[in-house]
Amino acid sequence: MxxxxxxxxxxxxxxxxxxxxxxxxxxxxxxxxxxxxxxxxxxxxxxxxxxxxxVRTCEVCGNIDTTSPCLICADPRRSESGMLIVVEDVADLWALERAGIGAVKYHVLGGVLSPLDGVGPDDISVEALLMRAHEFSEIVLAVNATVEGQTTAHYITDRLGEDAPKITRLAHGVPVGGELDYLDEGTLSQALRARTAI
Amino acid sequence: MxxxxxxxxxxxxxxxxxxxxxxxxxxxxxxxxxxxxxxxxxxxxxxxxxxxxxVRTCEVCGNIDTTSPCLICADPRRSESGMLIVVEDVADLWALERAGIGAVKYHVLGGVLSPLDGVGPDDISVEALLMRAHEFSEIVLAVNATVEGQTTAHYITDRLGEDAPKITRLAHGVPVGGELDYLDEGTLSQALRARTAI
Missing domain, CATH: 1.10.8.420 (RecR Domain 1)
Structure with missing residues (x-):
C-alpha cells in the first residue's frame, strides 16, 4: 500500500x-x-x-451499560409503574428513553423470530422475558410493525398464556409532524379507525 | 445518562x-x-x-504515512519521471494513487488560498513547494476546479517565476462513464474545445 x-x-x-x-x-x-x-x-x-x-450487557434486561444489572434495572423508581416494555433491540430502548416516556423497565429481545433467517425462539431472549413477566402489571410489546415483529408479538402473547399481566402494543397512526400524503395506506386506515375526539 | x-x-x-x-x-x-x-x-x-x-506527516511532501519521508518520497523510481503533482489534500494524493497514474511524486498543499476564510499563502505549503520544484521537469497543478483552486494555481505559477519547470494542469472534460445530459455547461464547452481526433 x-x-x-x-x-x-x-x-x-x-x-x-x-x-x-x-x-x-x-x-x-x-x-x-x-x-x-x-x-x-x-x-x-x-x-x-x-x-x-x-461496556457489558445487562443480564436482566439485555440493555448495554457499564454495570449489570444496568442503571435502568437497578433503579427502584422504575418498578413503580409496573410497566415492562419489550423491544427488539437496544437501539429501540435508547430511542424510547430519549422520548422521555417515564419511569418504566425494558426487556431487549435481541432480535425477532424469522424462520427464513433461521432465527427461532431460542435465538432471542424469550425465556428470560417469561421468567420476569410476572413482576409487572403490564407488558408493552413495542416490537417493530413488520411481519417478523408481529409474529414475535403473537408468539410472546401465546407463551405468556392465560394468567399473564395485561399485554398491549404501541398505537399505529400518523407520525407527529408527518404529512398524510407520504403515508402508506395501511397506516392511514389504521389511523382513521383509531381516530379520537378532539 | x-x-x-x-x-x-x-x-x-x-x-x-x-x-x-x-x-x-x-x-x-x-x-x-x-x-x-x-x-x-x-x-x-x-x-x-x-x-x-x-502515523506521521511526511516532512517532504505532506503525505500521511508511518515513515517520514513517506514511502512515495523515499522511492527512487518515482524520481525518474521528473513529474511533481501538486494536490490540495492527502485525499487527492490517495485518489491519484488509486487511479494508478504511474511513478510520480506529490506535494500536498494542505489547503487552497481563500481570503474569505482567512487562508493566505503562509497557511498552505507553498514555500516548501518552491524549495523542491527545481528538482522536477514538470509540475502538474492538480488542484480542484474551484475558484479557490484556480486562484491557488495562479499564485503558485506566479511564485515559480520565469525559470520554473514546465507547469501543467489536469484536463477538463467529460468524466469517463458520465452522461452529457447531467454535465454543467462549463465542462461541456471545455470538453468540446479540447476535442481530440478519434
Whole structure:
C-alpha cells in the first residue's frame, strides 16, 4: 500500500464495517482523524479503550451499560409503574428513553423470530422475558410493525398464556409532524379507525 | 445518562465528529461496535492505538504515512519521471494513487488560498513547494476546479517565476462513464474545445 501504510489501511477497513460508513467514507474519516490527531484521534482511541473495558450487557434486561444489572434495572423508581416494555433491540430502548416516556423497565429481545433467517425462539431472549413477566402489571410489546415483529408479538402473547399481566402494543397512526400524503395506506386506515375526539 | 453510561456517551460524541457520521449514525455505529465486541470493537480499538502511534506527516511532501519521508518520497523510481503533482489534500494524493497514474511524486498543499476564510499563502505549503520544484521537469497543478483552486494555481505559477519547470494542469472534460445530459455547461464547452481526433 503506497498510501498510508498498513496501520492506516487496517483502520480504514475496520471503520468501513461500521453501519453508515463504506470504504470511501471510512477513508475520509481516517484522514480527518489523522489531521485532528490531538483533538479527535487520540481522544477517540482513549474513549474506545475505556468503552471496551467498561461496556457489558445487562443480564436482566439485555440493555448495554457499564454495570449489570444496568442503571435502568437497578433503579427502584422504575418498578413503580409496573410497566415492562419489550423491544427488539437496544437501539429501540435508547430511542424510547430519549422520548422521555417515564419511569418504566425494558426487556431487549435481541432480535425477532424469522424462520427464513433461521432465527427461532431460542435465538432471542424469550425465556428470560417469561421468567420476569410476572413482576409487572403490564407488558408493552413495542416490537417493530413488520411481519417478523408481529409474529414475535403473537408468539410472546401465546407463551405468556392465560394468567399473564395485561399485554398491549404501541398505537399505529400518523407520525407527529408527518404529512398524510407520504403515508402508506395501511397506516392511514389504521389511523382513521383509531381516530379520537378532539 | 440512563442509556449506556458515560463511556458510551463519550464514544458516541467523538464518533459523531467524523465526516459522514452524525449523532444518530454514531449511536448506531456504537451499538454495532458493542454487539460485535470481539470481532470489531476490540480490533478497531487496537488498530486506532497502533495508528495513533505510527502515523506521521511526511516532512517532504505532506503525505500521511508511518515513515517520514513517506514511502512515495523515499522511492527512487518515482524520481525518474521528473513529474511533481501538486494536490490540495492527502485525499487527492490517495485518489491519484488509486487511479494508478504511474511513478510520480506529490506535494500536498494542505489547503487552497481563500481570503474569505482567512487562508493566505503562509497557511498552505507553498514555500516548501518552491524549495523542491527545481528538482522536477514538470509540475502538474492538480488542484480542484474551484475558484479557490484556480486562484491557488495562479499564485503558485506566479511564485515559480520565469525559470520554473514546465507547469501543467489536469484536463477538463467529460468524466469517463458520465452522461452529457447531467454535465454543467462549463465542462461541456471545455470538453468540446479540447476535442481530440478519434
Amino acid at each position: 503506497a498510501h498510508g501504510g498498513p496501520e492506516i489501511e487496517q483502520l480504514i477497513q475496520l471503520l468501513a464495517r461500521l453501519p453508515g460508513l463504506g470504504p470511501r467514507s471510512a477513508r475520509r474519516a481516517v484522514l480527518h482523524l489523522v489531521k485532528k490527531k490531538e483533538q479527535l484521534m487520540i481522544p477517540l482511541s482513549a474513549a474506545l479503550d475505556r468503552a471496551v473495558m467498561a | 440512563a442509556h449506556g453510561g458515560p463511556e458510551i456517551e463519550q464514544l458516541i460524541q467523538l464518533l459523531a465528529r467524523l465526516p459522514g457520521l452524525g449523532p444518530r449514525s454514531a449511536r448506531r455505529a456504537v451499538l454495532h461496535l458493542v454487539k460485535k465486541k470481539e470481532q470489531l470493537m476490540i480490533p478497531l480499538s487496537a488498530a486506532l492505538d497502533r495508528a495513533v502511534m505510527a
